Amino acid sequence: TKAAKNARRRAEVQVKGDRNIDFEKDAARQELLKLELHKKIKWSHGAKDRQRMVVTSIEGVSDQMNAITSQNLDHAPVRRRVRPTFTQVQEQLDHVLFKVHV
Structure with a gap:
């Protein structure tokens, strides 16, 4: 991804004085989070979504x-x-x- 390419280009950048951020590690961490979120979400399209959107009346x-x-x-x-x-x-x-x- 674009973020990963940018992270590789600048492995460490000086930010706010003495604080260093390792963008390569941060990009890898974000990629792992995306994969974990993708696994947890069940993607569905079509008729199932329309059925889920139907609200039944409450007695x-x-x-x-x-x-x-x-x-x-x-x-x-x-x-x-x-x-x-x-x-x-x-x-x-x-x-x-x-x-x-x-």
Whole structure:
């Protein structure tokens, strides 16, 4: 890879005074980490991904709540639209972390 080539070109570089970094060892360590991560992740494509994305409805929960569970909450605008639905539930929570001491 490009990082490995750069690491071989400059085995040691003086960084911030007396601190030396051995880029060759660092590049080798990063390659090992990439291999380990690649082994842990099971890659799949196609129909399996689509099946995994399907959200089943939860029994005993309103249609509105089921619609919310299918939303992608990774983005702030969606979270803002969803938040008012849970205000009634949040007000009913009785936990020491939620109590306000005035």
